[in-house]
Amino acid sequence: MKINRVKVTGKLGFDLTFSNRNIILGENGTGKSTFTKLLLYSLGADFDTFIPEISKEKKCDAVNTYISFSNGKEYVAIRKLPSSDIVTVGEIISGEINKDSLTIQSLSEYSEFILSNEGLPITSISYGDEKNASMRFYFYLRGLYVDQETPAYKVLSDIGGAAKEFLNSQSQIRKAIIQMILGAQFSEMYKLRNKLQEIQKNEQLKKSELSSVLSILNTLLPEETINKKSLEKFKTRLKEIQDSKKKLGDNYAKFSKYESNFTIEQSNNLKRIEKNISILLSKDRELTLQIADMNNAKNNIKEEIKEISELFIAKDLILQMPIERCPVCLSNMHPLKKSEKNECPYCHSETNNDNYEDGLAFKRMLEEALIEASELESKLKKERQNNQEKIDNSQKELLGIKKEIQSSMNSSQADKDYLILKNQLELYIKEENKLSTTLDLLKKRNSLKFDLEKIAKEKKELSEEIVSLETEIDKKLNAGKKNWKLIGLEYLKRVFPQSTTFDFDDMYNPILDDFNIRDISSASLKVAVRIIYIVSLFHLKEQRKINHPGFVVLDSPRDKDLDSGRYKKILDILYEQKNQFFLTGSLHDEKLYDKKNILIKLTEDSRLLSEN
Known part of the structure; x- marks a missing residue:
């Protein structure tokens, strides 16, 4: 990828054409940093710190950037200033914009456009707790x-x-x-990880459902050991009941004359109440399941509240502990001070200032959710209690009608036989319903267990596939890191001959002679290591097939404490690169730079943004 030209239109602007080596020198406040920001802005980045002429006075309309990609095509990207969420893109053919090719793209579409044309992967990256961010081109810009x-x-x-x-x-x-x-290439691994997360969510749902089913089974069969033998016993008993019902049904015709003793009103009431009881019993089962689910949800919320509360308690305890000496070196401990580097004052890890507030807000949200869940559970329990009262009242009403029917019937032996058989039939129906419900729940339980076994197998296979893919990625990364370290050490020794090692920690932070860059006291050395880190990674593209866009941008990288001799060596390293670089620097250091690579010199009388 190569930047051929940048043109800013409006009352103020500029028009610069580039080669592989592009050095812009200038006095303070003449536009060096503005140039680098406009360049990166044209490639999809955003900035809050444009100069007033751009951000407030609106004297610049748009930035036009002409880009050649590795696929051989050239495009112009036009983005309005000082801020815009869209980019107009058109192909350059024979030095002219092909108007038929013009498209308006969102920033995410523009990012994918750059990545696809340059052959860079379009994927997402994971961070935090199951969070993902799209791998926009803006992320690559941070590395160059x-x-x-x-x-x-x-x-x-x-x-x-x-x-x-x-x-x-x-x-x-x-x-x-x-x-x-x-x-x-993380895209395949992220797909697998996302699939694993979906499977794990499904597993939790199945487990919750199984817990509810087992809870109801325990209510129906409090003293039964549920196994294959008991399942067969339930099936046998159900068949016996169904056979007995059939026998009663076969003899039902001879009892029909006794039914005529029932009044029409009693008969209708009997059917109505029996139907109502059936509906109420169905609702009772549904409410029981909902209450079990809500109880599971409450327990999960309580666990989360407990975990986050323990974190806050641990923090308070650590800060209150009267530690006067370091447990490792026994040196006197200094009071914890607020860091200016956005670090934890205790462990020096990089933090976000909002973490504590976010944690408290999350805890409050969980506590509110727990209150809501408890209220809903109470509401469901009350509703079930009311429903059970309705069941009891309906059953009492049913019993009353049956007594009326019994008293209205003759006391002959046939009447008595009829009542005995009818009561027996009702008992059979009641037991049949209970056994049918039990068998349905047992089938559901077995189905859920089968699903969970299948999920466990899928999780195992997927985890193994992820581990295999991670191993393959690690091999590729380690090979790249090995080359990168050699390049970095070579460059470092040219600037600081006394250096012996150049390495990286687990987060790819540079380590110089066993010192992490965070722990290096010399500001100039930190700056030099940062430049060498970026430039050596840039050079690696010449040796290996990596996903580097193919250019770097260095905005006045010389630190005030970095002497001219060492900075000149860094410049020599930069001049050796085959791919494109953009470098800004102070006009006062002009003698350090290769004159033939100086693109433009900026002064108070000749600023970057001039009247068009």
Whole structure:
């Protein structure tokens, strides 16, 4: 990928054409940083810190960037200033914009357009607790840009302003950016992980459903051991009842004359109440399931509240512990101070200032959810209690009608036989319903257990596939890291000959002679290590097939404490690169730069943005 030209239109603007080596020198406030920001803005990044002429006075209309991709095509991308969520893209054919090819793209579409044309993977990256972010081109820009605002120890530049502050602070995202540039293809692995998450969610639902079924079975069969033998026993008993019902049914005709003794009203009432009882019993089963589900939900919420409460308690305990000496080196411990680097004052890990507030807010949300769940559970229990009262009242009413029928009938032996048989039939029906419900629940239980066994097998196979894929990715990453470390050490020794090692920690932060970049006290050394980190990764593209866009942008990278001799060596390293770079610097250091690579010199009288 190569940037051929950048043109800014409006009352103020500029028009620059580029080669592989592009050095812009200038005095302070003449437009060096504005140039790098406009370049990255044209490629999909956002900035809160454009100069007033752009952000407030609106003297610049749009930035037009002409880009050649590795597929041989050239396009122009036009993005309105100072902020726009859309980009107009058109293909350049024979030096002219093909108007028929013009399309208007959202920033996400524009990102995918750049990635696909450059042959870079379109995927997402995971961070935090099951969170994902689309791998926009903006993330790649963080790995090829050295700015003045981001602390050197963070290495990758913070791009995107306040809207991207949270994502910029995520160490897992910074790690994923480097891994993607090194050539890792995560898209398949993320698909598998997302599939695994869906399977795990389904597993939780099945387990919750099984718990409810077992709870109801325990109510129906409190002293039964539910196994294959008892299942056969239920089936046998159900068949016996159904056979007995059939025999009674076969003899029912001879009892029909006794039915005539019932009044029409009694008969209708009997049918109505029996139907009502059936509906109420069905509702009772449904409410029992809902109450069991709500109880499971409450228990899950309680566990989450317990976990987050323990985190806050642990924090308070640690901060209150009177530790006066370090447990490792026995040195006197200094009081915890607020860090200016957005670090935890205790463990020095990088933090987000909103973590504590977010945690409290999440805890409050869980507590409110628990209250709502408890209220709903109470409502369901009350509704079930009312429903059971209706069942009891209906059964009492049914018994009263039966007594009326019994008293209205003759006391002959036939009448007595009829009542005995009818009562027996009702008992059979009641037991049949209970056994049918029990057998249905047992079938459901067995089905859920089968599903859970199947899910466990799928999880195992998927986990093994993920591990295999991770191993394959690690091999590729380790091979890339090995080359990268050799390049980095070579460059580092040229600038700091006394250096012996150049390595990375688990999060791909640079380590110099066993010191993490965070722990290096020299500001100039930190800056040099950051530049070497970015440039050596840039050079790796010449040796291996990696996902580097093919250019770097260095905005006045020389630190005030970095002496001219060492900075000149860094410049020599940069001049050796075959791919494109953009470098800004102070006009006062002009003698350090190769004159033939200087694109433009900016002064108070010749600023970057001039009247068009």
